[in-house]
Amino acid sequence: DAGVIQSPRHEVTEMGQEVTLRCKPISGHNSLFWYRQTMMRGLELLIYFNNNVPIDDSGMPEDRFSAKMPNASFSTLKIQPSEPRDSAVYFCASSLSAGIWGPTNEKLFFGSGTQLSVL
Amino acid sequence: GQQVMQIPQYQHVQEGEDFTTYCNSSTTLSNIQWYKQRPGGHPVFLIQLVKSGEVKKQKRLTFQFGEAKKNSSLHITATQTTDVGTYFCAGQENNDMRFGAGTRLTVKP
Numbered sequence: 156d157a158g159v160i161q162s163p164r165h166e167v168t169e170m171g172q173e174v175t176l177r178c179k180p181i182s183g184h185n186s187l188f189w190y191r192q193t194m195m196r197g198l199e200l201l202i203y204f205n206n207n208v209p210i211d212d213s214g215m216p217e218d219r220f221s222a223k224m225p226n227a228s229f230s231t232l233k234i235q236p237s238e239p240r241d242s243a244v245y246f247c248a249s250s251l252s253a254g255i256w257g258p259t260n261e262k263l264f265f266g267s268g269t270q271l272s273v274l
Numbered sequence: 275g276q277q278v279m280q281i282p283q284y285q286h287v288q289e290g291e292d293f294t295t296y297c298n299s300s301t302t303l304s305n306i307q308w309y310k311q312r313p314g315g316h317p318v319f320l321i322q323l324v325k326s327g328e329v330k331k332q333k334r335l336t337f338q339f340g341e342a343k344k345n346s347s348l349h350i351t352a353t354q355t356t357d358v359g360t361y362f363c364a365g366q367e368n369n370d371m372r373f374g375a376g377t378r379l380t381v382k383p
Contacts, residue, residue: 198317198362198373211369246316262307262319263364 159266161247167272173235176269179228180249188263189222189232190246198246204230205252237273244268277301278365280374288382293350295377297363305366306339306346311376312359320348320361353381 160179168174180187188203202212204224212222219238224230234241248263277300287293297306305324309317321330323339323346330337336349346365350357360376 197375200371200373248317262322263309263317265316265318268316 159247159249159264161245161266161269163269164267165270165272167274168237169274170238171236172273173233174237174241174271174273176232176245176247176271178230178232178247178266180230180247181264182228184249184251184264185227186250186252186261187224187230188248188250189230190248190265192244192246192268193242201232234271237271239273242271242273244270278363278372278374280363280377282377283375284378284380286380286382287353289355290352293353293357293379295348295361295363295379297346297365297374299344299365299367301344301367303343303365303367306343307364307366307371308337308346308348309362309364309373310359311362315359317362350379353379355381355383357381 159181162177166174186203186205189201191199191201199214201214202222203210207224207227220234222232232245246265246268248265250261250263252261279298281296285293305322307322308320310320311317321337323337326343327341328339334351338347346363348361358379358381360378362376363374364371
């Protein structure tokens with residue numbers, strides 16, 4: 156199994172540009188999570204999907220952030236327009252989830268992350 | 275809402291010394307998970323604790339879940355340089371899972 160695959164590994168962009176991060180979860184996993192990691196705020200859950208449906212997006216910072224999961228094998232996190240304070244490592248994680256109410260007793264498998272720098 | 279506090283934030287030890295990190299929740303948890311993140315890497319699942327008072331061991335690592343299911347600890351005996359990284363706890367209550375801030379462990383050879 157290739158694990159959770161994220162792209163790109165690194166992204167450097169200028170303020171105001173659109174940024175799209177991509178994630179391919181582990182095959183068979185039906186829950187997908189987007190996290191943001193910074194030194195100041197640690198690991199923050201942005202949004203999670205269950206069976207391709209967004210369940211909780213309360214962690215999405217503001218309207219500039221959006222996430223989609225058009226099918227079971229692909230998800231995107233988009234920032235438009237990007238700002239310097241969005242600079243962080245963005246992780247995608249997937250898991251098996253028995254229900255629709257979010258994380259259960261299943262462990263999370265994280266991708267290698269996308270290091271985003273907004274200048 | 276649920277808060278998961280983790281201490282210490284940093285710990286520097288001499289190789290061979292023991293290390294402990296603690297997690298405390300403001301609410302009763304259904305389970306707690308522990309992850310390790312190597313420098314420059316991603317969090318990797320270590321273990322999950324579910325039962326009150328549960329203790330699990332993985333070689334030199336000992337994980338405990340408190341009787342009230344509000345706190346947990348990870349203890350490493352005789353640290354090695356391969357133990358370096360940040361250790362996170364993640365407490366789950368209902369459909370809400372929250373990560374602690376992590377404890378960054380450095381080991382001096």
